[in-house]
Amino acid sequence: MTSPTREEFIAVVREGAPEAVSRLLGLGASPDVRDANSGLTALMIAAGRGNAPVVRMLLAAGADLYTADSRGGGTALHKAVQGGDPETVRVLLEAGAFVDAAAATTGHTPLMDALWYKWPNVVDVLLEHGAGLNLSTHYGFSMREHFEYELNVNTRGKDRLLEAERLLAARTQADSDAAAAQELMAAVVAGNLSEVRRQLAQGARVDARHPVVNGFNDGHTPLLVACRDGHEEIARELVAAGADVNATEPTFGAVPLHKAVYNGHAGITELLVKVPATDLDFRGITNGYSPLHDALWHGYEECARVLIDAGARVDLVGHDGKRPADIARESLGAEHPLTRELTDRTN
Known part of the structure; x- marks a missing residue:
């Protein structure tokens, strides 16, 4: 039996029945085929429709999680976010999708799209996976400016935007609290050897990572910062304390x-x-x-x-x-x- 054509497989993915998708994959359908009209891959189509079972099936069959659509430059994660299904978004993130992938044409991250489409439940999942709050679009809006614009122009769904605003505020405060609590990192950044020694003696976590705030120290351990900034004696202390x-x-x-x-x-x-x-x-x-x-x-x-x-x-x-x-x-x-x-x- 011949393998299904691209058109046949795309049609079945759009219909969304997992059993039919599985059958065509078994007959040799490629999980990476693109729709000729939209430029979307099968994975993007399933993701945009919030079909988590089919998304899992396509990923298991080797579908490319990282490719972009051929017109807007968005990823499968962008499409899942636009579709508004938190489970599908979570499936893609747990498979390794880049949470801050920027669409080639707009610069929109998945978080920007989640705010634009008014999906607070999706915003929550993205924030849980470390989505950046201080990124910008290709047309000059920061994420926060983009969101302020949405708040001002929308006459419907404002309750969902306000829920998203609450989530953003909570994440911002959590990041601030986490940064303030990292006294060892602060001492390393300042090049304060005596304070580094004091923090280590008091049991500071030697490999604690800086929160992601779209800054120079995002996700860094104290040793990474000390090595970058040339604090040799501090690096020596951190290594002696068991730093990775x-x-x-x-x-x-x-x-x-x-x-x-x-x-x-x-x-x-x-x-x-x-x-x-x-x-x-x-x-x-x-x-x-x-x-x-x-x-x-x-x-x-x-x-x-x-x-x-x-x-x-x-x-x-x-x-x-x-x-x-x-x-x-x-x-x-x-x-x-x-x-x-x-x-x-x-x-």
């Missing part, structure tokens, strides 16, 4: 070693490479660069030398296809001794 030397931050997917070398902190680099648990070759999610790539990218020869001497791999390839030798050639020059060494080791 491979903790990643959510923006670039970087570890403390990336932070140290990216900013040229050779002393901290030396500290970290001596910790047996440190992953010398961890690659960031943005560009696939290892700490050695980053050190060379910014021309920090001393950091690069520390990494190489500690046994960092020299053959790893970034998303741009470049090895450390390629980065060194661009940054330090083809005749630099470090470039020649790396080239010899990778040829």
